[in-house]
Amino acid sequence: MSQSPYRFSAFVNDLKKMTRDTANEDVLLQRIAPLAQEAALSQDWHTDHTGEPAPEEDFILSPLHLEDDNSLYIVAITWLPGAITPVHNHNTWAVAVGVEGCETHTLWEISGQPEQRKDLGLSRGKVISVGRGDVLTMTSRGIHSVENRSQQNTVSFHVYGKSLLHTNRLRFFPETNTAGPYY
Numbered sequence: 001m002s003q004s005p006y007r008f009s010a011f012v013n014d015l016k017k018m019t020r021d022t023a024n025e026d027v028l029l030q031r032i033a034p035l036a037q038e039a040a041l042s043q044d045w046h047t048d049h050t051g052e053p054a055p056e057e058d059f060i061l062s063p064l065h066l067e068d069d070n071s072l073y074i075v076a077i078t079w080l081p082g083a084i085t086p087v088h089n090h091n092t093w094a095v096a097v098g099v100e101g102c103e104t105h106t107l108w109e110i111s112g113q114p115e116q117r118k119d120l121g122l123s124r125g126k127v128i129s130v131g132r133g134d135v136l137t138m139t140s141r142g143i144h145s146v147e148n149r150s151q152q153n154t155v156s157f158h159v160y161g162k163s164l165l166h167t168n169r170l171r172f173f174p175e176t177n178t179a180g181p182y183y
């Protein structure tokens with residue numbers, strides 16, 4: 001499906017076709033993962049990453065693509081040393097590819113229903129290092145937190161089924177087994 005070098009515009013076209021043709025999220029993620037890896041490492045999308053984080057934030061978002069219907073959100077994220085996210089979901093599928101440095105993703109298990117927002121039975125699951133070329137996929141049900149435990153900025157390339165401003169995603173509080181709106 002891809003050609004060399006894999007252009008960012010070709011990746012977007014492939015994504016559109018795959019999401020049109022594939023209803024099953026697990027199958028879709030299997031198909032997207034190798035192409036997202038190739039697109040991320042080709043860096044045809046490359047931005048200069050000279051932005052500054054928003055006040056009190058420890059990451060810089062460089063949006064690369066969004067469809068008019070708010071689907072297919074692609075973004076490069078620069079994580080500052082020590083950056084750590086809340087525990088959160090996306091309420092859409094997600095693919096993260098490491099580009100520079102190494103990020104640590106903690107996957108969280110849940111025994112309750114996220115929409116209940118209490119008695120969630122949250123516990124730490126797998127911890128996964130995402131370095132250059134590593135691909136992490138998450139279904140809409142996935143919950144994770146991300147850290148940059150290194151002393152340098154890290155960069156990763158993320159693809160989501162929808163804009164994260166339009167998924168009513170949640171942040172989770174493992175200490176109290178509760179959840180609330182992300183934003």
Ligand SMILES: [Fe+2]
Pocket residue numbers: 088089090144
């Ligand atoms: Fe995330």
